[in-house]
Amino acid sequence: GQQVMQIPQYQHVQEGEDFTTYCNSSTTLSNIQWYKQRPGGHPVFLIQLVKSGEVKKQKRLTFQFGEAKKNSSLHITATQTTDVGTYFCAGDSSNTGKLIFGQGTTLQVKP
Amino acid sequence: DAGVTQSPTHLIKTRGQQVTLRCSPKSGHDTVSWYQQALGQGPQFIFQYYEEEERQRGNFPDRFSGHQFPNYSSELNVNALLLGDSALYLCASSLVPGGLYEQYFGPGTRLTVT
Numbered sequence: 154g155q156q157v158m159q160i161p162q163y164q165h166v167q168e169g170e171d172f173t174t175y176c177n178s179s180t181t182l183s184n185i186q187w188y189k190q191r192p193g194g195h196p197v198f199l200i201q202l203v204k205s206g207e208v209k210k211q212k213r214l215t216f217q218f219g220e221a222k223k224n225s226s227l228h229i230t231a232t233q234t235t236d237v238g239t240y241f242c243a244g245d246s247s248n249t250g251k252l253i254f255g256q257g258t259t260l261q262v263k264p
Numbered sequence: 265d266a267g268v269t270q271s272p273t274h275l276i277k278t279r280g281q282q283v284t285l286r287c288s289p290k291s292g293h294d295t296v297s298w299y300q301q302a303l304g305q306g307p308q309f310i311f312q313y314y315e316e317e318e319r320q321r322g323n324f325p326d327r328f329s330g331h332q333f334p335n336y337s338s339e340l341n342v343n344a345l346l347l348g349d350s351a352l353y354l355c356a357s358s359l360v361p362g363g364l365y366e367q368y369f370g371p372g373t374r375l376t377v378t
Contacts, residue, residue, distance in 0.1 A: 154323065159306075184364065195354060196307065198366040241306050250297060250358055251320040252367065254306030 155180045157244045159255030167263050172229040174258035176242035183248040185218060185225045190257070191238045199227075199240075232262045266291055268357050268370035276376045277345050285340040285373045289357030296338040297367065298330060299354040307354055313338050314360075342375075350377045 156179040166172050176185070184203045188196035200209055202218035202225060209216045215228045225242055239259045243252040269288045277283050289296050295314045299307035309322035313332035327343045336357075342349055352374050356367040 157306075186366065188369075195369040195371050198368065201364070201366060203364065243306075248364065249320055250295065250312060250365070250367065251309050251322070252297075252307075253309065254299075257306050 155244070155246055155253050157242060157253045157255040159242055159258055161258055162256060163259050163261070165261045165263065166232050168234060169231050172232050172236070172260055174227050174240050174242075174260075176225045176227075176244075176255050178223045178244045178246070178253075180223070180244075180246050182222050182244040182246050184245050185222075186243045186245070186252065187216060187225075187227055188241045188243060188254075189238050190241065194238075196241060229260075232260070234262050234264050236260060237262050268355055268368050270353075270355050270370040270373050272373060273371070274374045274376075276378060278378055279345055279347060281345050282341065282343045283345060283375060285342075285353050285355075285375070286337065287340070287355030287357075287370060288337045289355075290368045293357035293359055293368070294336050295358045295360055296332060296336065297356045297358070298338070298340045299356065299369075300324075301352040301354055301372070303351075310340070345377045347377050350375060 186201045187199040190196045207218040213230045239257040241257045243254045297312040298310040301307040312320040316332045329341045332338045352372045354372045355370045358365045358367045
């Protein structure tokens, strides 16, 4: 079945450093979504990418969708302590809302 | 505008028992999906309900069943509980079943099976 792999599993950074998490799908995706989950919380939607090669920015966050629509990345510039949490990518291969989540990347930021 | 609500918040059950979890979608949403999130893992898709029918299903046994009511709220039922069913169960709602709409997650129900 479809699999979504995410690396790294954990990342510890000093406040102000950059952070990147990578997501790879075993199948071509119709769209990919990114979610953030704070400790003890639930996933919160960040963004959706639909087009091949798409790049979207949200303040210090930059999201990319690969040309083959099988990989994606999230880059955070100049991390802040408020960025702490687990970032998940979730792929939808059939445009039905059935999301396959990666294992997540847990970000720790040292002040 | 109420978001997605789930009940109960926490639940402790014994192996072999049955459990029912409930979800009310965000106002205006008609599609509900259920996910299981084990500790330290990403959410795993269980199934999706739209127009009171199961539309999509993940790789979960028949012990997992659901229902959607005319007001769009939903229930997740798990029979013959196993220790491995201990997890956070998340409900997510969206405007329509299509993948081009973001999913709003509820706070989840933490199920512990002893």
